[in-house]
Amino acid sequence: MSRPLNDQPLQKKLKFKFNAQSYALIIALILIVLIFGILTGGEFLSSRNLSNLFAQMTVIAVLAIGMTLVIVAGHIDLSVGSLAGLTGGIAAILQVWFGWGTIWVVLAAVAAGALLGLWQGWWVAYRAVPAFIVTLGGMLIFRGILIGISQGQTVAPLNDGFKAIANSHMPYSIGYILAIAGAGLLFFSAWRNQHKRQQLGLVTDNPVKIYGKLLVYSLLILLLTYMLNRYNGIPVPLLIVIFSGGLFIFISNKTSFGRYIYAIGGNEEAAALSGINIKRHTLSVFVLMGALAGVAGVILTSRLNAASVSAGEMYELDAIAACVIGGTSLMGGRGNVVGAIIGALIMASIDNGMSMMNIETFWQSIVKGLILIVAVWIDISSKKQSSAA
Amino acid sequence: MSGYALQMKRITKAFPGVKALDDVTLSVKKGEIHALCGENGAGKSTLMKILSGVYPAGSFDGEILIDGKEVSFRDIRGSQDAGVAIIYQELALVPEMTVGENIFLSSDLMREKVLNWNKLYVEAKRWLDQIGLDIDPQRKLGELTVGKQQLIEIVKALTKNAEILILDEPTAALTESEVKILMGILKDLQSKGVTCIYISHKLGEVMALADSVTVLRDGRTIDTLNASEITEDTIVSKMVGRSLTDYFPYEAHEIGEETLNVHNYSFYHTSADEKVAHNVSFTLRKGEILGVSGLMGAGRSELFISLFGGYPGKKSGEVTIDGKPANIKKPSDAIRAGLAYVSEDRKRYGLILGMEITKNATLAALQHVMPKGLIDSSLELKSAEAITSKLNLKAHSLEAKVDQLSGGNQQKVVLSKWLFTDPKILILDEPTRGIDVGAKTEIYKIINELSQQGVGIIMISSELPEVLGMSDRILVMADGTISGELSREEATEESVMKLATRRRDNHEPAFK
Ligand SMILES: Nc1ncnc2c1ncn2[C@@H]1O[C@H](COP(=O)(O)OP(=O)(O)OP(=O)(O)O)[C@@H](O)[C@H]1O
Numbered sequence A: 001m002s003r004p005l006n007d008q009p010l011q012k013k014l015k016f017k018f019n020a021q022s023y024a025l026i027i028a029l030i031l032i033v034l035i036f037g038i039l040t041g042g043e044f045l046s047s048r049n050l051s052n053l054f055a056q057m058t059v060i061a062v063l064a065i066g067m068t069l070v071i072v073a074g075h076i077d078l079s080v081g082s083l084a085g086l087t088g089g090i091a092a093i094l095q096v097w098f099g100w101g102t103i104w105v106v107l108a109a110v111a112a113g114a115l116l117g118l119w120q121g122w123w124v125a126y127r128a129v130p131a132f133i134v135t136l137g138g139m140l141i142f143r144g145i146l147i148g149i150s151q152g153q154t155v156a157p158l159n160d161g162f163k164a165i166a167n168s169h170m171p172y173s174i175g176y177i178l179a180i181a182g183a184g185l186l187f188f189s190a191w192r193n194q195h196k197r198q199q200l201g202l203v204t205d206n207p208v209k210i211y212g213k214l215l216v217y218s219l220l221i222l223l224l225t226y227m228l229n230r231y232n233g234i235p236v237p238l239l240i241v242i243f244s245g246g247l248f249i250f251i252s253n254k255t256s257f258g259r260y261i262y263a264i265g266g267n268e269e270a271a272a273l274s275g276i277n278i279k280r281h282t283l284s285v286f287v288l289m290g291a292l293a294g295v296a297g298v299i300l301t302s303r304l305n306a307a308s309v310s311a312g313e314m315y316e317l318d319a320i321a322a323c324v325i326g327g328t329s330l331m332g333g334r335g336n337v338v339g340a341i342i343g344a345l346i347m348a349s350i351d352n353g354m355s356m357m358n359i360e361t362f363w364q365s366i367v368k369g370l371i372l373i374v375a376v377w378i379d380i381s382s383k384k385q386s387s388a389a
Numbered sequence B: 001m002s003g004y005a006l007q008m009k010r011i012t013k014a015f016p017g018v019k020a021l022d023d024v025t026l027s028v029k030k031g032e033i034h035a036l037c038g039e040n041g042a043g044k045s046t047l048m049k050i051l052s053g054v055y056p057a058g059s060f061d062g063e064i065l066i067d068g069k070e071v072s073f074r075d076i077r078g079s080q081d082a083g084v085a086i087i088y089q090e091l092a093l094v095p096e097m098t099v100g101e102n103i104f105l106s107s108d109l110m111r112e113k114v115l116n117w118n119k120l121y122v123e124a125k126r127w128l129d130q131i132g133l134d135i136d137p138q139r140k141l142g143e144l145t146v147g148k149q150q151l152i153e154i155v156k157a158l159t160k161n162a163e164i165l166i167l168d169e170p171t172a173a174l175t176e177s178e179v180k181i182l183m184g185i186l187k188d189l190q191s192k193g194v195t196c197i198y199i200s201h202k203l204g205e206v207m208a209l210a211d212s213v214t215v216l217r218d219g220r221t222i223d224t225l226n227a228s229e230i231t232e233d234t235i236v237s238k239m240v241g242r243s244l245t246d247y248f249p250y251e252a253h254e255i256g257e258e259t260l261n262v263h264n265y266s267f268y269h270t271s272a273d274e275k276v277a278h279n280v281s282f283t284l285r286k287g288e289i290l291g292v293s294g295l296m297g298a299g300r301s302e303l304f305i306s307l308f309g310g311y312p313g314k315k316s317g318e319v320t321i322d323g324k325p326a327n328i329k330k331p332s333d334a335i336r337a338g339l340a341y342v343s344e345d346r347k348r349y350g351l352i353l354g355m356e357i358t359k360n361a362t363l364a365a366l367q368h369v370m371p372k373g374l375i376d377s378s379l380e381l382k383s384a385e386a387i388t389s390k391l392n393l394k395a396h397s398l399e400a401k402v403d404q405l406s407g408g409n410q411q412k413v414v415l416s417k418w419l420f421t422d423p424k425i426l427i428l429d430e431p432t433r434g435i436d437v438g439a440k441t442e443i444y445k446i447i448n449e450l451s452q453q454g455v456g457i458i459m460i461s462s463e464l465p466e467v468l469g470m471s472d473r474i475l476v477m478a479d480g481t482i483s484g485e486l487s488r489e490e491a492t493e494e495s496v497m498k499l500a501t502r503r504r505d506n507h508e509p510a511f512k
């Protein structure tokens, strides 16, 4: 039974939202980790392997972060694998053939990604060609350009500075400092939020629940840092993922741009009549995606210490799968960055765990495909249940 | 045998966080038209969704008896097989398909291995003719007005030869003449022995049609009234739990200087070179309530969407706001100039259904909750809370998604969104569509309040009593032009209808 809002205390309205789906995701991740942990006799959870695992997930995770916004806006980007390959190739060529310094090379790769994103976004937003087609075209075009400019060769080796981007680790002490700072930041922002709600006279959530949850997260962060520090320390690419993820979470929750993207994906006509500039925002989404593909390209080239013509092939599918597993709806309007990162982690765990068990690689494809289908099925049926329960 | 076509006993249904129905009982006699009344969110639609199998057996408590036999439906098909057909409050048609395809979407005609298109369209034509609708069955449904689409929905239900026909606010989008057509159809069906459950917030229709009325409030059955007991006042007092005296709380108020001036305004269809509206001129003063009346298809909504910058076709003419020429190319220009447009089609143009109430409410004026350039979610919640409680919105949480709200409460969210922009000129397109009597009065009060604060209000409405009751001045539109203007004193149902039907004679009528 529902009563008018003003009859009930605000406490009720701010009721803790039990988001079944985000929990299902974490439970799935824990299950997968446990299963591999047991099947590999604990080896999967060793410090060395965790370090590897996080290094492996980074490229897909960075792509998935941008892909979330693209899909939320109601589009899709099939070109990101080729684009990461191309931007990584541009970086390698500029450094190996032209001797550019690492910083300039990174900037050039990211700028190239953004520029090509702009080109695709223009077709989608201002020429109304469906994103599926534009980016399918982009996938072919960018791969073609890569093969053309690299003359079909593998470009290697890169400078030590460039290699360090994906292959170095944080010193132990700095790792701990970052972990503590991160946890501190979580507590601070929660406290500030509570404080503001109090000031506005909104009844706040139960502090035990909020801070208890944060305590668990903080302990997990510290535990992870400890595990990684037992090997080489926190991998730098993991920091890149955390930083990009944080940035995009901020964009989607705190800026009007982020809010408008969700609105456009949810109902474009209503968004337009609310005064939202559909075209410009759509264009921006593709620019951001392109820039992130540039970041992914840099990490990829750095990790392999080479750029090859086939780099990043099929990554677009892994990135899309990571988003979808993370609860992003292909219908647009719904999805979140944290889910996409967890999705990427799940995908990487499967690859990593199965190859540790010496299972032939074809099984990885099959299992990942099945998980994708099951994830979407769980999502759909949980939604059905909640409306029919 | 009981003589009841349908009995629903002790129905209880809960959604996460809301008990939508609590021990509801509904008994409908064979061959009667049974009205179901109640405020927004009382549970009417939910009850009907249970009856039609949208919420399958097992997802609720209680029993359903049809012709005295207990039934349980696993899905909509199950209820269809038992002779139940439902027309939902929210249209369930496919705009990309033709009228004919839509009519037979779930029928056996569409399930043959090789579709017999000729047969399908001939059949469709026959059904359309039967209820006096002159619509080409091969036209795309999306090209029709909402009102006509609603009639197609009714035709679709008729083809299923239902024994129990449920209509959930079928007339919300219909004009008076369309309503008359519908009432004729229902009386006709009744004489053929069809039982009908009719949900409507328009009590006039209920009075004209219903043999008995069941009133729900807050998910509970309050009472069932027989023919002899039905009066508008009893229904209203049962619905809201108190008696309402003044339906149109019009108050004389001060009218200020001119705020909007539209001169010789014309605009064209997006594709064709045909004009939608032709040389429209009118003015609006501060604090004035300007009613806009006319038949469906007269171009009222299109005119104001176009003035708001939401209609892509070519346009010409001058628009001045507060004496300054306004160059409105897109909705954001209009919003900046102080305009707000509350659309008649809330699902399509008003709401982001999958988004929270708070976020919908602030969408058109997000800068109000971004004091430091970033969205302040506490402030957002606080603002949404303030604006929605003014409209008496009922929801279990402001952070609930809009698609979980009842139809009338969704309408209130759209209103909240536009009130939150602090408009100087508020354009309301069918503002009380689907809203219960109590809440309607609330909305009229808000309209009054705004006009006292100097907001110029344009109220497009197909409900004559509403236009007559609330407006200071009435514009009547016909065929894309203004066919006349009436002061509050001059306006009567007859004078408005006369202007609304002018010039229609030399055109092919939409209804025979
Ligand atoms: N899918 C859902 N999830 C959660 N709550 C729901 C859902 N559908 C309906 N409700 C809630 O159930 C209650 C009854 O809604 P219902 O749609 O039956 O109202 P109604 O009487 O038809 O109102 P209206 O006149 O506005 O159409 C409302 O409080 C509504 O918010």
Ligand SMILES: [Mg+2]
Binding pocket: B044, B045, B046, B089, B168, B406, B407, B408
């Ligand atoms: Mg309803």
